[in-house]
Amino acid sequence: MINWDQILPEYLIYWHEVGIWKFVRVFWYFIVFELFRYILLDYIVAFFRFLFRRERKQKFEHARRMLRMENPLLSVIVPGKNEGKHLYKLVKSLNEQTYKNIELIIVDDGSDDQTPIIGRNLEKLGMIDLFLRNEQRGGKASAANLALRFAKGSIIVHLDADCSFDRDAIENIVVPFYMDPKIGAVGGNVKVRNYDDGLCQRLQAIEYLKTVSVGRIATSSLGIYKIISGAFGAFKREAIMGVGGWDIGPGLDGDITVKIRKSGYKTVFEPSAVCLTSVPINFRILTKQRLRWDKSIIRFRVRKHRDIFYPHAGFSWLNFFASFENIFYNVILDITWWIYIIDVIINYNSTLHFIIPMNFTLYTAVAFAQMLSIYIFSERRNEELKLWKYAPLMTLYTGTYLRIVRTIAYVQEFVFKKSYDDPWNPVKSSSQAKMHGF
Amino acid sequence: MLKILKQGEARLNVIEYEGVVFLRVSHGGFNLSEVAPHIDAMYIETTDEDVINGLVSKVRESNKVSEYLMPVFASSIAMKPALETVVDGFVRNMDFFQAARQTREIQERIGQIKYSEVGDENYDDYVLKTLSFLFSRNQALMPFRKRNSSTGYAYPFLCNLDHADGFSQLEYINTAVQDGLLNTTLVDKVNHCPHCSDTFLHFRESCSSCGSIDLKYEDLIHHFKCAHVAPLSDFVQGDKLCCPKCDNELRHIGIDYDKPSEITVCNTCNHQSQETNMTVHCMGCGKESSLSELNTHDVNSFEITEKGIVRAINGKKTQVITKHKQVSSNVIEWDLFKLYLRQETKRAQLSGSPAAMVSIRLNAEALWELSTHESGVLQHEVLNILSSYIRPTDLVAARNIFDYQIIVTMGSTEYVEELKHVVEVNLIKLIKDNLQIESCSVEVFSEELGGNANMAIV
Numbered sequence: 001m002i003n004w005d006q007i008l009p010e011y012l013i014y015w016h017e018v019g020i021w022k023f024v025r026v027f028w029y030f031i032v033f034e035l036f037r038y039i040l041l042d043y044i045v046a047f048f049r050f051l052f053r054r055e056r057k058q059k060f061e062h063a064r065r066m067l068r069m070e071n072p073l074l075s076v077i078v079p080g081k082n083e084g085k086h087l088y089k090l091v092k093s094l095n096e097q098t099y100k101n102i103e104l105i106i107v108d109d110g111s112d113d114q115t116p117i118i119g120r121n122l123e124k125l126g127m128i129d130l131f132l133r134n135e136q137r138g139g140k141a142s143a144a145n146l147a148l149r150f151a152k153g154s155i156i157v158h159l160d161a162d163c164s165f166d167r168d169a170i171e172n173i174v175v176p177f178y179m180d181p182k183i184g185a186v187g188g189n190v191k192v193r194n195y196d197d198g199l200c201q202r203l204q205a206i207e208y209l210k211t212v213s214v215g216r217i218a219t220s221s222l223g224i225y226k227i228i229s230g231a232f233g234a235f236k237r238e239a240i241m242g243v244g245g246w247d248i249g250p251g252l253d254g255d256i257t258v259k260i261r262k263s264g265y266k267t268v269f270e271p272s273a274v275c276l277t278s279v280p281i282n283f284r285i286l287t288k289q290r291l292r293w294d295k296s297i298i299r300f301r302v303r304k305h306r307d308i309f310y311p312h313a314g315f316s317w318l319n320f321f322a323s324f325e326n327i328f329y330n331v332i333l334d335i336t337w338w339i340y341i342i343d344v345i346i347n348y349n350s351t352l353h354f355i356i357p358m359n360f361t362l363y364t365a366v367a368f369a370q371m372l373s374i375y376i377f378s379e380r381r382n383e384e385l386k387l388w389k390y391a392p393l394m395t396l397y398t399g400t401y402l403r404i405v406r407t408i409a410y411v412q413e414f415v416f417k418k419s420y421d422d423p424w425n426p427v428k429s430s431s432q433a434k435m436h437g438f
Numbered sequence: 439m440l441k442i443l444k445q446g447e448a449r450l451n452v453i454e455y456e457g458v459v460f461l462r463v464s465h466g467g468f469n470l471s472e473v474a475p476h477i478d479a480m481y482i483e484t485t486d487e488d489v490i491n492g493l494v495s496k497v498r499e500s501n502k503v504s505e506y507l508m509p510v511f512a513s514s515i516a517m518k519p520a521l522e523t524v525v526d527g528f529v530r531n532m533d534f535f536q537a538a539r540q541t542r543e544i545q546e547r548i549g550q551i552k553y554s555e556v557g558d559e560n561y562d563d564y565v566l567k568t569l570s571f572l573f574s575r576n577q578a579l580m581p582f583r584k585r586n587s588s589t590g591y592a593y594p595f596l597c598n599l600d601h602a603d604g605f606s607q608l609e610y611i612n613t614a615v616q617d618g619l620l621n622t623t624l625v626d627k628v629n630h631c632p633h634c635s636d637t638f639l640h641f642r643e644s645c646s647s648c649g650s651i652d653l654k655y656e657d658l659i660h661h662f663k664c665a666h667v668a669p670l671s672d673f674v675q676g677d678k679l680c681c682p683k684c685d686n687e688l689r690h691i692g693i694d695y696d697k698p699s700e701i702t703v704c705n706t707c708n709h710q711s712q713e714t715n716m717t718v719h720c721m722g723c724g725k726e727s728s729l730s731e732l733n734t735h736d737v738n739s740f741e742i743t744e745k746g747i748v749r750a751i752n753g754k755k756t757q758v759i760t761k762h763k764q765v766s767s768n769v770i771e772w773d774l775f776k777l778y779l780r781q782e783t784k785r786a787q788l789s790g791s792p793a794a795m796v797s798i799r800l801n802a803e804a805l806w807e808l809s810t811h812e813s814g815v816l817q818h819e820v821l822n823i824l825s826s827y828i829r830p831t832d833l834v835a836a837r838n839i840f841d842y843q844i845i846v847t848m849g850s851t852e853y854v855e856e857l858k859h860v861v862e863v864n865l866i867k868l869i870k871d872n873l874q875i876e877s878c879s880v881e882v883f884s885e886e887l888g889g890n891a892n893m894a895i896v
Contacts, residue, residue, distance in 0.1 A: 110698070123713050124646075132712055134660070134667075134698035141665035142698075146658065149668045150701075150710055244683035248665045428696070432662040 011354040012361075026348060026355060029340040030362055033333055038210070039366055042373040045218040063178035067171070071101050074174060074234075075153030079107040079143030083161035084115030091127045093164040099171035103129040105147045106161075110137030139425040140230075141246035148245045156240055159275075160231040164193065166274040173234045173273035184239030184265025185257060186273070187225065188232030189213055191380070193276035195387065200286060202390050203397045204279040209374045209384065210398075213271060217377055220269035224322035227254040228267060232275035239265045248433040250424050251296020258305045261319050272379065287405055294330070294409030295419040301327050304438060334406050363395035370394075452477060455534035458541045460511070466492055470505055479509040479541040481529060485516045491598065494524055498571075498598040502555050506567060507548050507574045509541045523582045523594035526575070547574045553753035564599075565614045566753060571595045572620075572742040573750035579611075579740040581625055588722075590628050590637040591737050611740060619746035622738035629718075629732040636722030639732075643702075643714040650706035653714065657697045661688060669701055748838055752806060766825040768834055775835030775843065779887075782845050786888035793887040794854050796844040798824070798861060802869060802878035805839060813839045819872075823864050827857060845887075858882045 015023055024031055049056070076094065078087075087106065094104060106128050108115045119131040132146055148156060155174055166172075169188065176186045190212050195205030212229070219225045228235075230253035243259040246252045257267050280286040301323055308316075308323045348355055371391050375381045412418040420434040451462040460481040461473055466489075480497060482490050490512055500506045512521060514530040526544070529537050551570055557563040572579055584592035596611070614620045630637045644651045656669045659679070666683035673679040679688040679695070688695045703710050718727045742750065770778070779795065786793040800820075808816065817839050824834045824842060833845045846854055865880045 120713055123711075130711060132699070132701070134658070136660075136696055136698040138660040138662075138667065138696075138698055139665060142660050142667045145665055146660075146667040149672075244664065244666065246665060428692075429662045429665065432694075436663055438663070 011357045014351075014354045015358055026344065026351075027359070027362065029337060030359070030366075033329075033336070034363075034366065037329060038215075039369050039373075041218055042214055042370070045221045046373060046376050049217070049221065059179055060175060063175045064171070066178040067099075067175055070178075072155060073153040074099065074102050074155050074157055074170065075105060075147075075151030076102050076157045076159060076170070077105045077107070077144060077147035077151060078159050078161050079109060079140055079147055080161045081109045081137060081140075081143075082111045082113045082115055083108075084111065084113055084118040086161040087115070087118050087122060087128075089164065090159070090161050091122060094170070095127075096167050097165065097170045098168045099174065102170065103151070103153060105130045105132065105151055107143040107147045108133040109140065109143035110134050137426050139248060139429045141248050141252050142429070144252075145245040148240065151237075154237050156235045156237060158230065158233050158235065160277065163190075163231050163275045163277045165232070165276070169232070169273045169275055173232065173270050176268050176270050177234070177236060180266060180268075182264075182266045183268055184236050184260045184263070185228050185267045186234045187216060187220075187228035187257075187267070187269045188234070188273040188275045189216075189269070189271045190229045190231045190275050190277055192279050194278045194281070198281060199390070199393075200282055201279055202387060203393060204286070205384075206371075206374075206387050206390060206394055207398060207402075208279070209378065209387075210370050214370070214373050214377050216269040217271055219322070219325070220267075222321075223266070223318045224325055225267050225269050226257055226261070226322040226326050228257045229253055229275075231277050232273065235260070236265070239263065247438055248425060248429050249296070250292045250419060250422055251300050254296060255300045255304070258300065258308070258319075258323070261316070261322065262305070262308065262314060264314070271377065274379070283401075290402065290405045291409045291412070292419070292422055292424060294406045295413040295422075297326065297330050298410055298413040299417075299419050302331065330406065331410060334403060334410065337403060338407070360395055363399055364392045367391040367394040453481060453534065455538045458534070458538040460534065460537070460541075463493060465489060466496055470496060470500060471502070474500075474502070474505045474508065477508075478545060479511060479526075479537065481534075481537070482510065482512045482516070482525070484513070487516070487518060487521060490516060490521060491524060495598040498595060501557065501563075503548065503551055503553065503570065507544070507551075507571060509537075509544045511537045520582065520584065523580060524598060543576075544574050547576065550751050551753070552751060556753070561610050561613060564610045565619065566749065567599065568595065568611065568614070569619060569742060569746050569750035570753075572740070573747055578623075578742075579620075581737050581739060588636055589630070589735065589737070591626070593740075614746070615740070617745075618743055619749055620740040621743055622736075622740055624736055625739050626737040628735050628737055630735060631718075631720035631722060631725065632727055632731050632733055633725045634720060634723040635733070636720055638721040640719040640721055642717060642719060644717045645702075645704035645707060645709055646711055646713050646715050647709035648704060648707040649715070649717070650704055651717075652705040654703045654705055656701050656703060658699045658701055659688070659695050660698050661686070661695050663694070667698070669703075670697075744837075766822075768825045768828055768830065768832060769821050770833055770835050772835050772837050775833060775845070778833055779843075779845055782847060783887045786886075791848055792850065794846045794849055794884050795887055796846060796854065796858060796861070796882065796884045798842040798844070798865065799881040800840045800865065800869065800878070801881060802873075802875050804873065804875045804878070808839070816873075819868060820865060823868060824861060827860050827864075846884075854884050858884060 078090065091104070094102065106119055106122075108119055108131070111133075116133050119128070119133065122128045123131040130150060132150065134143060134146065144158060155177060157170060157173065173186050173188050176183050190208065192201060192205035192208050194201050196202075216225060216227075233253065235256075239260050240256070243256070243263050246256050247259075249255070261267055280289055305323065308319050344352070344355060368388075368391050371388050374384065378384055417434065420430045422430070425433075453460040453462050458479065459477045460479050461468075461477040462481050462483055464482065464484045480493070482493050484490060494510050497508050497510055498506050509526045511527050511529050512525045514528040517528050527537055527540055551573070556566050556570075568579070579593050579595065581591040581593055583590065584597070611620065615622055628637050629639060631639060642651050643653060645653060656671060658667060659670055659673050660667045661673075661681045661683070663686060664681060664684040666681055668682065670679075672682050673688060680686070681688060686694075691697070699712065701710055701712060702714050716729050718729060718732060719725075720727065782793055805813075805816070817836050820842060821834060821836055824844060828834060828844055828846070829849075831847045832849070834842065836842050844857070846857065849857075862880045862882045866878065869875055869878050869880075
């Protein structure tokens with residue numbers, strides 16, 4: 001049996017006695033990368049947002065008034081397959097919106113369930129403006145492009161059918177377009193609806209709060225916001241038409257964001273535009289989802305949009321840093337983490353019983369620090385307090401589980417280009433995309 | 439042997455074939471009542487459909503049984519689908535063999551009909567004529583397609599009976615169905631205008647937004663390479679298909695692109711949708727309706743029931759009492775009796791043990807005058823008497839007020855003969871004592887089961 005009373009003070013005493021340089025040498029990965037990106041940066045951004053909160057609020061309210069005066073038509077497009085069961089709830093959620101000048105277009109991408117019947121009925125009842133169906137499945141990008149072709153609004157809002165929205169979500173996601181005419185796309189704040197249903201969902205809820213809610217506030221503030229969630233994003237019509245709409249996925253939401261940024265528009269995150277979504281209910285489904293997402297980083301950031309790093313007429317330092325940050329913190333640090341692990345195992349094999357507990361202690365401390373930053377930024381901070389007790393588990397979840405999944409995805413994509421075999425897209429589209437290197 | 443004769447002063451043009459006399463006509467210039475006694479059937483020799491229909495109507499509209507049930511044939515040169523059910527048949531190359539055979543069969547059945555004339559005033563007369571026609575032809579009343587009928591269908595005989603058309607024609611017939619004289623089988627369902635009941639309807643797609651019928655349909659194209667989806671017209675550049683998003687030429691369907699769906703564009707309001715409304719334009723009254731507003735009407739064929747046959751033969755309101763009070767456990771319903779009879783016949787054939795069927799028929803004209811209630815009482819009494827003389831293993835049933843049958847299981851010839859005697863004596867006594875009828879008789883005869891005896895009722 002391990003005697004915790006003896007071990008705890010011993011490893012802490014050990015690191016206290018070996019001195020700061022040895023500590024930095026062993027935990028360089030944590031200090032150099034994790035501490036800076038996920039703690040210091042968040043607090044620096046929080047500090048500046050706090051300083052300029054009044055100006056930002058005034059600017060936001062002014063933009064909101066402009067929006068209400070102009071009252072433009074928004075086209076809400078919802079592409080999907082077998083989403084019929086969510087449509088009624090979605091329509092009801094949209095009916096509750098504070099912004100009313102909305103046309104709702106739903107595209108059924110070759111569903112093999114009751115979706116066509118439900119969609120046609122809702123269209124007949126006047127609850128949706130246009131229901132389009134592709135008898136043959138073409139993939140999510142083609143369904144979104146079909147909706148885009150028939151959308152009449154000056155702003156296109158892309159949603160997933162299984163999402164629900166705060167009453168002011170649609171209005172708030174459009175307001176930033178009136179704050180800066182150079183903004184071409186705005187990402188919504190996607191949170192987890194089913195976080196109370198199990199451990200897997202709770203851990204994802206914390207992850208979403210960290211990476212989506214807080215993480216994207218930080219990148220957006222720095223002007224390097226690089227992914228507009230497919231679940232909730234808004235696009236200026238000319239911006240999205242200018243880039244020809246969506247290309248074949250998976251990972252089409254990140255791809256469209258890069259395309260819009262490359263065409264000269266800004267992309268921003270709007271934390272007050274809150275959308276709730278249901279996340280995978282077990283680790284098997286979650287693993288499949290993350291393998292798909294992580295492969296798209298290699299496919300799009302590293303391969304398709306590698307020209308961002310080349311000097312050319314349209315070169316932009318912000319785009320450079322946006323992609324660099326994404327690739328660095330996901331791909332390079334993932335590789336570096338394995339190097340770090342090997343480094344520790346080879347050079348500090350005899351002191352692993354001091355290193356491992358210290359590592360967990362550091363990451364747990366960071367997890368609570370992140371919970372504090374979430375608390376600072378969140379508009380639902382009191383509801384999210386119940387997630388705090390799960391924060392220590394995030395060390396295993398993000399530090400180990402997600403890293404292993406990410407590594408598998410990178411190898412699969414780098415070596416085998418497995419994203420083209422993903423059944424998420426029909427073979428006819430994937431084979432063409434693979435042939436042309438998209 | 440075919441004989442072509444000209445008879446009498448009226449110079450009847452008749453054809454005799456093996457004893458069957460056909461009146462040969464090509465127009466309506468004759469007096470049916472005068473010629474009917476001299477002929478068995480009519481042969482119409484013209485290709486004019488209206489003339490044929492007129493001549494058939496002239497026959498069917500008569501009130502005399504021998505006239506309105508007269509077989510009518512037409513020359514095969516006039517053979518048209520619309521006439522196939524109006525006449526009894528067609529004569530090809532003056533070969534009357536089939537027509538003569540058919541006429542004899544019809545005449546034989548007409549011979550069973552016990553009245554010579556019907557009225558022309560009410561429901562009973564109309565129904566009786568129809569029933570007697572179906573009985574004489576031994577066939578169902580099958581609807582045929584008729585373009586100028588408001589229902590889209592017409593019925594043979596009925597359409598020549600009174601020139602009535604549409605739903606009114608069927609009112610009497612449907613009442614006869616409710617009275618159990620006819621059975622129905624669904625043949626078709628027709629939609630008709632909610633405003634004028636016409637079935638000449640024009641179905642057309644219209645814009646779900648403005649109702650215009652000026653719609654344009656266009657294929658949607660999905661370019662696999664760049665996931666662009668748009669109407670075909672967006673891709674057309676001269677003779678080629680080029681993607682407006684990536685400028686690539688679309689060369690091969692299934693490889694470069696496919697057509698996952700189509701879109702409808704309204705040329706009036708420019709509304710684009712995949713959902714159109716189906717509207718119905720009535721060519722009769724010109725009014726528009728939606729599909730859900732249309733009335734639907736069943737088109738049935740009609741088959742005469744046993745009750746209907748009794749009515750067709752006797753010409754009076756039915757005397758069949760199908761439901762009677764339970765007299766004893768030996769008395770069963772007629773349909774069940776038929777089933778038992780078949781089973782008993784098979785059993786007798788297989789086992790070789792004796793079994794017999796005793797048939798009883800009451801012959802008394804006065805029974806027709808009885809009311810429904812009186813008929814029920816009489817039938818009950820008859821069954822009471824019959825059940826009292828049979829053994830517990832025998833079964834008895836009433837077919838109608840006149841006809842009764844008994845299955846005698848395991849009965850010797852002596853037992854059957856004795857049963858016949860007591861039944862005859864007691865039933866004559868019952869009728870004479872209770873109904874004060876002098877001219878009545880009771881026919882009782884028996885047949886051994888196991889042979890073809892069951893054919894008598896099945």
